[in-house]
Amino acid sequence: xxxxxxxxxxxxxxxxxxxxxxxxxxxxxxxxxxxxxxxxxxxxxxxxxxxxxxxxxxxxxxxxxxxxxxxxxxxxxxxxxxxxxxxxxxxxxxxxxxxxxxxxxxxxxxxxxxxxxx
Amino acid sequence: xxxxxxxxxxxxxxxxxxxxxxxxxxxxxxxxxxxxxxxxxxxxxxxxxxxxxxxxxxxxxxxxxxxxxxxxxxxxxxxxxxxxxxxxxxxxxxxxxxxxxxxxxxxxxxxxxxxxxxxxxxxxxxxxxxxxxxxxxxxxxxxxxxxxxxxxxxxxxxxxxxxxxxxxxxxxxxxxxxxxxxxxxxxxxxxxxxxxxxxxxxxxxxxxxxxxxxxxxxxxxxxxxxxxxxxxxxxxxxxxxxxxxxxxxxxxxxxxxxxxxxxxxxxxxxxxxxxxxxxxxxxxxxxxxxxxxxxxxxxxxxxxxxxxxxxxxxxxxxxxxxxxxxxxxxxxxxxxxxxxxxxxxxxxxxxxxxxxxxxxxxxxxxxxxxxxxxxxxxxxxxxxxxxxxxxxxxxxxxxxxxxxxxxxxxxxxxxxxxxxxxxxxxxxxxxxxxxxxxxxxxxxxxxxxxxxxxxxxxxxxxxxxxxxxxxxxxxxxxxxxxxxxxxxxxxxxxxxxxxxxxxxxxxxxxxxxxxxxxxxxxxxxxxxxxxxxxxxxxxxxxxxxxxxxxxxxxxxxxxxxxxxxxxxxxxxxxxxxxxxxxxxxxxxxxxxxxxxxxxxxxxxxxxxxxxxxxxxxxxxxxxxxxxxxxxxxxxxxxxxxxxxxxxxxxxxxxxxxxxxxxxxxxxxxxxxxxxxxxxxxxxxxxxxxxxxxxxxxxxxxxxxxxxxxxxxxxxxxxxxxxxxxxxxxxxxxxxxxxxxxxxxxxxxxxxxxxxxxxxxxxxxxxxxxxxxxxxxxxxxxxxxxxxxxxxxxxxxxxxxxxxxxxxxxxxxxxxxxxxxxxxxxxxxxxxxxxxxxxxxxxxxxxxxxxxxxxxxxxxxxxxxxxxxxxxxxx
Numbered sequence: 001x002x003x004x005x006x007x008x009x010x011x012x013x014x015x016x017x018x019x020x021x022x023x024x025x026x027x028x029x030x031x032x033x034x035x036x037x038x039x040x041x042x043x044x045x046x047x048x049x050x051x052x053x054x055x056x057x058x059x060x061x062x063x064x065x066x067x068x069x070x071x072x073x074x075x076x077x078x079x080x081x082x083x084x085x086x087x088x089x090x091x092x093x094x095x096x097x098x099x100x101x102x103x104x105x106x107x108x109x110x111x112x113x114x115x116x117x118x
Numbered sequence: 119x120x121x122x123x124x125x126x127x128x129x130x131x132x133x134x135x136x137x138x139x140x141x142x143x144x145x146x147x148x149x150x151x152x153x154x155x156x157x158x159x160x161x162x163x164x165x166x167x168x169x170x171x172x173x174x175x176x177x178x179x180x181x182x183x184x185x186x187x188x189x190x191x192x193x194x195x196x197x198x199x200x201x202x203x204x205x206x207x208x209x210x211x212x213x214x215x216x217x218x219x220x221x222x223x224x225x226x227x228x229x230x231x232x233x234x235x236x237x238x239x240x241x242x243x244x245x246x247x248x249x250x251x252x253x254x255x256x257x258x259x260x261x262x263x264x265x266x267x268x269x270x271x272x273x274x275x276x277x278x279x280x281x282x283x284x285x286x287x288x289x290x291x292x293x294x295x296x297x298x299x300x301x302x303x304x305x306x307x308x309x310x311x312x313x314x315x316x317x318x319x320x321x322x323x324x325x326x327x328x329x330x331x332x333x334x335x336x337x338x339x340x341x342x343x344x345x346x347x348x349x350x351x352x353x354x355x356x357x358x359x360x361x362x363x364x365x366x367x368x369x370x371x372x373x374x375x376x377x378x379x380x381x382x383x384x385x386x387x388x389x390x391x392x393x394x395x396x397x398x399x400x401x402x403x404x405x406x407x408x409x410x411x412x413x414x415x416x417x418x419x420x421x422x423x424x425x426x427x428x429x430x431x432x433x434x435x436x437x438x439x440x441x442x443x444x445x446x447x448x449x450x451x452x453x454x455x456x457x458x459x460x461x462x463x464x465x466x467x468x469x470x471x472x473x474x475x476x477x478x479x480x481x482x483x484x485x486x487x488x489x490x491x492x493x494x495x496x497x498x499x500x501x502x503x504x505x506x507x508x509x510x511x512x513x514x515x516x517x518x519x520x521x522x523x524x525x526x527x528x529x530x531x532x533x534x535x536x537x538x539x540x541x542x543x544x545x546x547x548x549x550x551x552x553x554x555x556x557x558x559x560x561x562x563x564x565x566x567x568x569x570x571x572x573x574x575x576x577x578x579x580x581x582x583x584x585x586x587x588x589x590x591x592x593x594x595x596x597x598x599x600x601x602x603x604x605x606x607x608x609x610x611x612x613x614x615x616x617x618x619x620x621x622x623x624x625x626x627x628x629x630x631x632x633x634x635x636x637x638x639x640x641x642x643x644x645x646x647x648x649x650x651x652x653x654x655x656x657x658x659x660x661x662x663x664x665x666x667x668x669x670x671x672x673x674x675x676x677x678x679x680x681x682x683x684x685x686x687x688x689x690x691x692x693x694x695x696x697x698x699x700x701x702x703x704x705x706x707x708x709x710x711x712x713x714x715x716x717x718x719x720x721x722x723x724x725x726x727x728x729x730x731x732x733x734x735x736x737x738x739x740x741x742x743x744x745x746x747x748x749x750x751x752x753x754x755x756x757x758x759x760x761x762x763x764x765x766x767x768x769x770x771x772x773x774x775x776x777x778x779x780x781x782x783x784x785x786x787x788x789x790x791x792x793x794x795x796x797x798x799x800x801x802x803x804x805x806x807x808x809x810x811x812x813x814x815x816x817x818x819x820x821x822x823x824x825x826x827x828x829x830x831x832x833x834x835x836x837x838x839x840x841x842x843x844x845x846x847x848x849x850x851x852x853x854x855x856x857x858x859x860x861x862x863x864x865x866x867x868x869x870x871x872x873x874x875x876x877x878x879x880x881x882x883x884x885x886x887x888x889x890x891x892x893x894x895x896x897x898x899x900x901x902x903x904x905x906x907x908x909x910x911x912x913x914x915x916x917x918x919x920x921x922x923x924x925x926x927x928x929x930x931x932x933x934x935x936x937x938x939x940x941x942x943x944x945x946x947x948x949x950x951x952x953x954x955x956x957x958x959x960x961x962x963x964x965x966x967x968x969x970x971x972x973x974x975x976x977x978x979x980x981x982x983x984x985x986x987x988x989x990x991x992x
Contacts, residue, residue, distance in 0.1 A: 005822065021692070063850070
């Protein structure tokens with residue numbers, strides 16, 4: 001199980017980093033989202049993997065570590081705020097520069113009018 | 119309390135003095151003198167302790183973990199320097215009152231002067247080496263501002279920059295040296311360091327520590343080869359030069375060497391480094407001083423030379439030489455301060471400092487001339503003046519060095535040679551300025567005596583020169599003894615402060631120096647011709663060239679690193695993270711801890727497979743943005759399932775609702791954005807990025823695996839135990855969030871509030887044009903708000919609100935809680951906007967979201983503050 005979990009985190013990190021290094025805002029946001037999944041899972045895993053031991057008093061004999069869960073819950077919500085902020089930032093970039101390049105420079109041809117953009 | 123007060127007062131004065139600027143120049147000068155007067159009064163009562171050989175220590179804790187404390191320590195050496203700083207400081211204030219012109223910014227002048235004075239007092243009174251270093255750096259900074267006081271002059275700015283670069287650089291070396299010493303001793307307290315001399319000298323790091331400390335001292339005290347900043351600092355107003363280069367700034371290095379004398383001196387390395395540097399500086403300064411036509415230039419190089427003399431004395435390592443060094447500190451401060459002030463008067467009255475034009479001033483200002491001549495005679499070492507006494511001691515000590523063979527002759531010869539130069543340039547100062555024909559083409563003619571009170575500081579100093587010269591035992595005997603005792607750790611040798619010690623070899627050397635110097639001066643034209651054959655190096659040009667070279671290099675580096683491409687920054691960031699972690703990772707290798715691996719069940723395995731494939735597919739097909747987004751949402755869903763699978767229901771619910779909102783948001787963004795990412799990166803770039811990504815992914819896998827299989831201990835037992843009795847809830851995760859770490863959560867929702875305000879601000883005035891079609895040429899449907907969606911969405915809102923309220927209320931004891939409830943509400947609201955449009959929905963929402971955000975934060979804070987006040991969980 002541990003190996004599987006580690007591979008999942010590795011796959012999330014690798015695809016997240018690759019997308020982070022792209023030149024357009026949309027893939028970069030997707031990359032950051034993937035990376036934060038990976039990081040959240042990693043943080044969560046610092047409490048080790050427990051099955052059927054939810055940290056609600058009275059529901060089982062032993063409990064999973066609640067502290068990493070609380071931290072990750074905070075991380076998910078903050079990550080959501082950041083993603084929302086980034087999305088709007090990229091929209092603003094699109095509106096101001098008429099393209100969605102992360103370096104924020106104007107281009108000659110606005111991309112959404114370029115049908116052969118692919 | 120009185121010692122910290124002595125250091126603090128000038129700084130307080132620096133703040134207060136400008137307030138008196140309105141009251142006129144006299145008011146501010148008087149106000150600026152007050153701190154020094156109080157400080158002198160505060161130091162006076164301690165004399166009885168010091169005279170008995172004791173020290174006064176006032177210590178307050180600051181950062182005990184770092185060994186840093188507000189500890190102030192007064193002993194004989196500190197007192198001697200403090201008196202020089204305070205008394206000459208007072209005289210400088212009086213002198214400046216007449217020196218500064220009406221239009222000049224006196225408030226700034228006195229403020230900076232007081233800051234500098236406070237920093238100097240801090241150096242000499244610090245009982246902690248780290249504290250001393252702070253003041254040391256402060257003197258570098260404040261002297262920079264003082265030297266560049268006339269900011270409109272390029273020379274002044276450059277001279278100040280050079281001084282700052284050299285002394286500041288030395289300060290860094292000193293910091294390293296002090297850290298090493300503190301490491302060896304285990305304390306930065308001066309008392310401990312001074313007591314641990316043998317331990318320091320025996321330590322393997324002693325040579326390094328000594329070299330670093332000496333670098334700090336040599337740069338500050340303008341020792342060869344760092345001497346060149348001092349003459350260029352002469353661009354400062356003359357009262358500043360008089361203060362910085364007689365009693366204070368340049369003496370800080372000397373003070374440091376004397377201060378750490380018991381801890382560092384007495385080894386071969388100390389002897390060779392300090393005495394040879396001193397010897398070179400002594401001779402070089404004296405030689406160049408001969409050829410300077412600028413009055414202040416001559417004094418500057420003579421200062422360099424005298425600093426070299428004191429350094430040489432400290433380097434000799436004998437106890438008598440150390441006494442002579444301390445004695446010369448006093449003497450040099452008095453005659454040099456008065457000479458600078460006299461030079462300032464001459465500059466003030468004639469409008470120039472060029473000795474080729476200033477001649478025969480005796481006729482115009484006999485009073486000033488008399489004072490300057492006495493002081494210059496003291497500088498040249500004429501009997502019955504204080505300069506003679508310490509020079510005699512120096513000559514005597516130069517004969518005592520036990521160097522092998524012919525080397526034994528070197529110190530006395532160099533000493534005599536430097537003495538000859540000193541007499542020659544002193545003679546020049548007297549003869550060339552006050553006699554030697556008539557003035558040539560003076561900007562102000564005829565010169566006359568300065569205001570009466572401007573001469574008072576000079577008179578006091580010259581009087582001190584004569585008093586010390588004639589009655590050394592009465593005038594400075596006790597102070598010198600106390601300072602020498604502090605320098606030598608109590609072992610003061612027998613010495614006699616007499617005007618004439620009888621006819622002996624040192625006296626003969628003095629005669630040789632005196633007549634040799636006069637002879638040299640009378641033949642000066644030959645020496646000038648000889649000197650003119652050599653091309654003079656302009657240190658400032660060399661220094662400036664070096665500076666601009668460094669600036670260029672730094673600019674090129676910054677330009678390469680920071681080229682404006684965010685894409686590149688992201689790459690550099692990831693690569694640096696990898697670079698930092700790669701070595702421990704490789705050392706650790708592929709590691710499975712003692713807990714080992716547990717078995718995999720089929721459903722989990724399949725889900726993990728789906729997750730990995732979707733994640734990788736998102737990256738592979740990212741240019742097809744819509745498909746990539748769908749794949750991304752699969753990843754998010756499986757992550758939520760993972761949380762559920764491993765006993766984290768709250769996380770699963772939060773992740774699920776966040777996922778929905780995020781995907782909807784990205785969908786909305788995609789409506790405005792291009793549907794495809796163009797292929798821009800070259801093949802090499804993509805391969806590079808794939809490699810980086812693979813390394814990062816592999817690294818994370820290895821780290822996670824090592825971590826997961828490691829046994830661990832957690833502090834969570836506390837939370838599990840106290841959740842019910844302390845927090846009043848059975849859902850431990852949520853109790854942690856709202857009770858145990860409630861303050862954290864308050865910060866978090868504040869971040870959310872800020873993010874949403876930021877989003878609002880960014881969307882304001884954003885002109886986004888919706889694309890005409892989906893990019894493939896298909897037009898959008900004309901039915902913007904489909905009827906079915908509208909009809910389903912509207913009843914969803916109250917239902918969702920009900921679910922949300924339920925989730926919210928059960929959160930403390932069962933999985934659920936505020937975050938999830940809030941997200942459910944927002945999903946329902948977003949659905950209304952999508953289904954019925956912005957305007958329709960906005961019209962039906964009776965409140966503004968800003969107010970909701972503000973109220974929410976207010977409620978949370980009040981609830982938290984209330985439970986804090988009543989000391990019960992909320």
